[in-house]
Amino acid sequence: MASASDCISQSGPGLKERNYFGLSDCSSVDSSAVSSAHLESKNNMNMKATELRLGLPGSQSPERDSDFSLLNSVKLDEKPLFPLVPSKDRICTLSQKTIATGNKRGFDDTVVGFSESKTTNFSEGNWMFNATGSDPGQAKLAGTVISIRPSGTQLAIKSEVPAKTLQESTNKIIGTNTANAPAAKAQVVGWPPIRSFRKNSLVTTSKNIDEVDGKPGPGALFVKVSMDGAPYLRKVDLRMYSAYKELSSALEKMFSCFTIGQCGPQGAPTRKMLSESKLRDLLHGSEYVLTYEDKDGDWMLVGDVPWEMFIASCKRLKIMKGSDAIGLAPRSVDKCKNQN
C-alpha cells in the first residue's frame, strides 16, 4: 500500500484533536509535583510518537514491538505504590502505548463491530473516510477524524495474521464505506447507555411521530446467537454490520473457541488462529451453517435474501450443523418469491 509511510504531524491543519498527554497547553496542569513531572516527561519523550500515521494496521510494527518490550522490562511488582516522582521510564512507556493511537483513547477509536474494540480489527465505521478514497492512506483529514486503531498495535503483536485476511478485510472496509453514506456514526458498543428494551421500543415508538417506511429504525437490533453444542449463547447487534460477510466473520471470532477443542492451557496464539480459520473453513465448507428464525417463526438459511430484508425479519440466529440444515435453502427461496 502506497501510503504506508505517510506521516501526518499532530499539528496538521485538519486535525484539531485534543491531546491529553500534556503536549498541548490546555490540558490539566496541576500545581502538584506529580503532575508537572508527569507532563514534562511526556513532553520530552513523545513528540515523535504522537505523529499520526496513516499506514495500514501492521505497517508500524517494529516500533510498536519495542514499546511492548519496554513495558515487559518494567516489573510490576517493583514498588507498586504510586510514586511521588514517577520514573520517566514508566510514564514514557505508558504514554507511548497510548500514543499509538496518536491521542488519548478517542470515541472514534472504539467504534467497532459488536465486540470490544481491541478484538475486531476490521469493522466499518472505524475508518471515517470520505467515500471517494479508494486507498485508506489517501483519506483526507479535513472534516473527518482519523482514528488509528489500537488494532494497529495489536496486529503487530499478532504477526501471524495472514496477509490474505488483511487484504480481504481492507477491501471490505473500502467497499463498505463507499456503500454507506457517512451520515450516521457507526455505533459504539453500549453507547449511548440505554437499555436494550428501551432501544427496541424506541424503534417502534418513533414511528408514531414521524413515519418510517416499514424498515427498522436507526436503533440497535440485538438478536441472540446460539450454536449447536455451545454451552451458552451470545448476542449481536445486527445494525453493526452492513453485509453478510461482516456478520459471518464476527460470528467466526465469537464462536471459534467452541469448535476445535478449547482455548485451553496450551492456547498459544497460533492455536487460536487455527481455530478461527478452521471454523471459517468449516463454515464455508458447510460443516456448519448459519441460520436464522424469521418473524414467522421459520428457520431459514442466512444469505438468501438481501441484507436489509434479512435484518428486518431476523429474530434470532443459530449456527447449525450442516446436516441439520438440509431442506432450509429451497424454502427460503420460495418464501422470497411469495413475499414478492
Place this chain on the structure above:
Amino acid sequence: MAYSFPEEVLEHVFSFLSSDRDRNAVSLVCKSWYDIERWCRRRIFVGNCYAVSPEIVIRRFPELRAVEMKGKPHFADFNLVPEGWGAYAYPWIAAMAEAYPFLEEIKLKRMVVTDESLELISKSYKNFKVLVLTSCEGFTTDGLASIAANCRHLRELDLRESEVEDLSGHWLSHFPDSCTSLVSLNMSCLGSEVSFSALERLVARSPNLRTLRLNRAVPLERLANLIRRAPQLVELGTGAYSAEIRSDTFSNLADAFSACKQLKTLSGFWDVVPSYLPAMYSVCSGITSLNLSYAAIPSSDLVKLINQCQNLQRLWVLDYIEDSGLDALAASCKGLQELRVFPSDPFGAEPNVPLTEQGLVSVSEGCPKLESVLYFCRQMSNAALIAIAKNRPNFIRFRLCIIDPQAPDYLTLEPLDTGFGAIVENCKELRRLSMTGLLTDRVFKYIGSHAKKLEMLSVAFAGDSDLGLHHVLSGCDSLRKLEIRDCPFGDKALLANAAKLETMRSLWMSSCFVSFGACKLLAQKMPRLNVEVIDERGPPESRPEGCSVERVYVYRTVDSRQRLDRPDFVWTLDEDSSLRYS
C-alpha cells in the same frame, strides 16, 4: 455477663431494627448478640451474588424469610458484559429450597433465572409471597405459569424490565380461581397477549390489588373494564394507549379513571393517541409518579398533562418534552423530586428535538426539591452545570449523558471539568454521579476532593492518565461502586489503591489500559478480592505483557473459592497463584 437480658427480650428489641446496617452493627457487639441476631434476622440483601456463597449465608442466617440479591454489574445493561458471564440464580434457589422452607420473598436483579428455578420456587416454599425479577433473563412464560399455578398465597409478581422468552400469554390463565391474594402484578415487559377475560377475572377477585402494570398488548378499549374492577389501585401501568377516536371509548375510560381515588402512579403509555390523555385528568391531581418514557407525545400535549399534575414528584419522559415543556414543568410541579429525560433518537447524528441543557437549568431553578436527575441531551456547558449546581445543592443522584461522549462545553469548547466540579463541590450529599463530555484528569481531582459521600461513579471516555483514577480511589471515602469504560486508566492507579478496592463492592473497567500482569498482581496481593479478567480473545498470557485486557471486574468476596460457573472467557487467579483457565 450473668445478668444480661434474656434472649427473648433482645430478640424483641432487635425486631425493631430493619436496616441491614443496624443489624450488622448489632451483630458485632459480642458473641451472644451475634448469635441472637443471626437467628432472628429475616431479611438479607446481597449486593453481589458472588461476594458470598449460599452455604455461608445459610449457615449464618438459618431463618430467613426474604432474600434480595443482585448479579451482573450495572454495565451489563449496556451489553458490556458478554452473555454467559454468570449470575445464575439456580444454585441459590436450590440451596434455599432446602434450607428455608418458609421463605416468602425473592427479589433478584440482573440475574439469570431459568424456568427450572421458577418451578423450584413455586414448589418449594409453601408460603411464597413475593417474586420480583428486575432486569433478569433466562426464563420463559412457562416458568411464570408454574409460579401462577403453584404459589397459593402469591402477593407480588413483578417482572420489571426482564427479558422473558414469551411463548404465549397463556401463563396468566394458570392463576387458580382460589387465588385472591394478589397485591401487585407487573407484566409490562411481556409481549404476548394474555386472555383478557382471565385477566379481568383475576383483577376482579383480587381485592388487595394495588399495583397493576399491563403490557403493550392490552388495548385501550380493555383498560376501562380492568380499572373499573380495581378502583382501589394505587399504581397503574396502561397497555397501548391508542384507539380510534370514539366518544364512547373516551367517556368509558374517563368514568373508570374517576373512580380511582387512590391512584398515585401511572406508567405504560405505549403508542399514545394524545386525544385520550384528558381521560385521565380526573386523577392527575393525586398523581405523584408519571412514567411517560415510552410515549411519543408532542410537547404541547405533554405540557397540558403535566399542568394537571401539580403534585408530581417523579417524572420520566422522552425528550419530546423539549426545553419549553421543561419550563412548564418547572412552573407547575414544585414538588418534583426526580426527573429522567430519555432520548427519542439516540443514534441520530443530529438533534431531532429542541431539548438542550436549558431545560435542565430551568427545572433545577424551579423545583426546589429536585434531588435525582437522569438527563440525556446533546450539548452542555460549564456555565449551565455551574448554574444547576448552585440552584440545587440538594442533589443526591446526578446522571448526565451527552450523546456525543466527548463533547466539550459547546460555548467555550473547553472540557466540562469545572461544570462537574461545581456539581460535586456544591452538592455535598451527592451519592451517585454519571459523567460524560470532554473531561480531563482535573475533574477527577475535584471529585476526589469534594465528593465525600459519593457511593457510585460511572465514567466513560474521560480522563488523561492514571492520576484521574488515583484521585477517585484515594479521595472518595464512601465509594462503593466504580464503573469505567474507555478511559486511559491503567495499572499504576489500580495497584496503588489496591486496599481501597476491598472497601468497595466492585470495580469495573473495560477498554482501559489495565494489563494482565497488573490483574495477576492485584489478585495475588488481595486474596479477598476476586479479579476477573473478562476477555474474549483467548488466554491473556498469549499476548505481550503490556497488552491491555478487554475488561476487568474486581469485587470483594468472603467466598474464597473461585466461582465454578465461570465461562471460558473469564480468567482468574486460582489459589495457587497460577493462572487457571476456565
